[in-house]
Amino acid sequence: MHKTAIIYVSEHHGNTEKLLKEVCRGQPIDLFNIACTETINLSQYSCVGFASGIYVGKFHKSIFKFLKNRRCEFPKNSFVVCTSGIGKGRYALKFSNYLRDQGFTVLGEFECKGFDTFGPFKLFGGFAKGHPDTCDIANGTAFIRQLLNTIEHADT
Numbered sequence: 001m002h003k004t005a006i007i008y009v010s011e012h013h014g015n016t017e018k019l020l021k022e023v024c025r026g027q028p029i030d031l032f033n034i035a036c037t038e039t040i041n042l043s044q045y046s047c048v049g050f051a052s053g054i055y056v057g058k059f060h061k062s063i064f065k066f067l068k069n070r071r072c073e074f075p076k077n078s079f080v081v082c083t084s085g086i087g088k089g090r091y092a093l094k095f096s097n098y099l100r101d102q103g104f105t106v107l108g109e110f111e112c113k114g115f116d117t118f119g120p121f122k123l124f125g126g127f128a129k130g131h132p133d134t135c136d137i138a139n140g141t142a143f144i145r146q147l148l149n150t151i152e153h154a155d156t
């Protein structure tokens with residue numbers, strides 16, 4: 001049996017956490033807030049994904065730090081989930097490329113909009129209000145199902 005985990009950061013409005021909890025419901029995926037990863041045993045997983053909101057164009061810095069400190073413990077297979085104000089997919093692709101440069105095999109990436117009140121958006125009631133919405137969750141659920149199927153058939 002392949003085991004899958006996701007390590008995530010969701011510090012702005014909890015958008016990424018909300019998305020993950022919905023799309024992973026009933027699926028064999030362990031979710032770890034990065035604040036609770038000190039004792040995580042990464043060697044039991046055949047695939048570990050990373051999820052984050054986007055903060056000034058990037059995944060949260062604690063993800064980069066965690067990766068740097070524990071790179072050698074990770075399995076080769078990974079995937080990427082993020083929420084951003086823009087939600088077009090380019091931040092997920094950017095982080096996937098970073099993971100590939102680190103030697104990971106990236107099995108997929110998913111990005112959707114997340115409610116954003118950063119900077120000037122706050123003055124106008126925020127951007128991407130209501131996201132992730134039911135459509136984002138449906139798309140994310142389809143992504144996770146497809147991903148689990150891919151993991152079942154991937155080399156470990």
Ligand SMILES: Cc1cc2nc3c(=O)[nH]c(=O)nc-3n(C[C@H](O)[C@H](O)[C@H](O)COP(=O)(O)O)c2cc1C
Nearest residue numbers: 010011012013014015016053054056057085086114
């Ligand atoms: C400090 C900060 C910087 C942000 N920078 C960007 C950005 O560069 N591009 C973007 O599309 N959204 C940006 N956002 C919006 C967040 O990525 C978006 O709201 C995301 O859903 C937050 O996820 P979270 O609630 O899980 O933390 C930013 C938000 C914050 C708080």
